[in-house]
Amino acid sequence: MPVPPLDGDLATVRRSLWPLMRVIVDTVLRGEVEGEPDPVLVDDTTRLLSEKLVAMPRYLGIGMVGATWTFNQWAISTAGRPFDRLPPEGRRLALARWQTSRFGLMRSFTDFYGKMGIFLYYSLLEERGVHP
């Protein structure tokens, strides 16, 4: 999966995290939007989310990077493989586990990708004059 040219603050971290972030965004969008999400919109939503990662207070941004990595590895304990190597249904279940967790930090993580990802996705659609 090609990584787009990301520059500015935390560029190296964002580039290394890009493939995983994109898989998470793709999983979120498959659960929320009609049909197959447009890969260009998935790319753009991921890029905007990675910019949010830089824009948020640094102590939160570092936490979110760590949580993204942890989320990927967590799936090994529940599904035997990291999140990014799971089939689509496995990814959906892994995400749902965190969404409904009793731990606030896990839900905050899925809120970032879920709520913010959805907001950005529909903002992009609106900008492009596309309606669901």
Added chain:
Amino acid sequence: MKTLRCDVLVIGSGPGGATTAAWCAEAGRDVLIVEEGPDLSIDSAPSYSMAEMAQKYRNSGLTPAFGKTNITYIEGRCVGGGSEINAALYHRPLASTLDDWQRRYQIDGFSPAALDDEFDAVEAEVGVATQPGGPDPQSERLIAGAQALGWRAKEIARFWKYERQNDGALVGRRRSMTESLIPRARAAGARLLADTRVSALELDGDRAVAATAVCQSDGKKEKIRIEFSEVVVAAGAVQTPALLRRSGLTARIGDSLQLHPMIRVAVRFPHKVADPSWGVPVHQVEEFKPQLTLGCSHSSLPHIALWLAGEVREKREHLRRWEHLAVFYAAIAGSGLGSVRNLPGFREPLVRYPLTDADMALLGEGVYRLGQLVFAAGALEMIGPIEGAPPVTHPGELGRLRTGLPHGRINVTTIHLFSTCPMGEDPRRCAVDSFGRLHGYTNIRVNDASVLPASPGVNPQGTILAIARRNVRKMLSL
């Protein structure tokens, strides 16, 4: 390091800073305004859009106040501050609120009658208007619901100006600070340095003598030193205490953050109600003020999708007919006291706000009343505010929300933050005196939302402007 000099340094360009700068410059003082964010026009991005969030919101809108339930708050970070991004709703607080502040915080010369003159002047100088052309479809629902329940509801005036165009159409424009007081300050000679963050104030005994700052231009950072006779800190209720504390000034600073917690719900109607072309709806239910305010939020497709995300199975069907959905809110006058603290090694301060049991009860009451309102207005269902809970489809189901809002499972936001440097003569609780001068210092003043002693119970921009006007006029002995 480059050194700049001025008579009055104003840190921050929101309503408090812009008022201070305009009055000082017009009084012949050499004024330098320093603003951390960029200098952008009001039209640089559509209101409430993702582009506006990226350009004008601090941290792109991702700023939390931590507590058992985290609260997402929004701050402007651009020339004009919060006035560039808020709904610009204008209220005068209740006279009883001002009386209470005067008594409890021992504020000199702070009678409601004395402040009336300031509010009158603010209305004339900045410009306040109601919306021509009747209520938008979303507000029509709010009004219909209130009428059915026998509650008072009304349109809230805004900092707005309408002008008739050549074709006869009335076109409105927000009277933000970049459209009102900042141009006035500049016309009187004030200089403005945008994209410049003040790191700290340099102190010498009971005075501040200079500020160190970092100016960003074309991707390059330059350190500067600014020498002044007087400094007025007006960087908002979070950044003002953060700067003062970075400068070693901590007494009663950043210990008493107050805010208006707000809960939003998405509501589905059998017909179209969302029409973002109207802008933000401006009607509110008056019945439960100042403790509780009910109103409508901006309801574009992205915002509706945001409030539906993860909430309902039928969301795809709902989003196909998104104009049948609208976002409503319940906002309360919070009773907790939060704090603002700097974290070693980090640029952004840590903000904490504990939602008290009383806050949670009042939020529950607010959601209950909101449910009554929208069902009386013909709603089919109310989605939220408890994450993962099924939508409410009948008023009889509202009771469970009234007493059962769980910490950590509701989305709470705010754009109204204040009281981190409360004013008054009571030394146990006030950081600044009755006119904004820091206790124990001769030339450091605070003139923004930080000095409000407590919650005004209404959108605070009018109160901030009126108090800033009063305090700067005192500073100038006018």
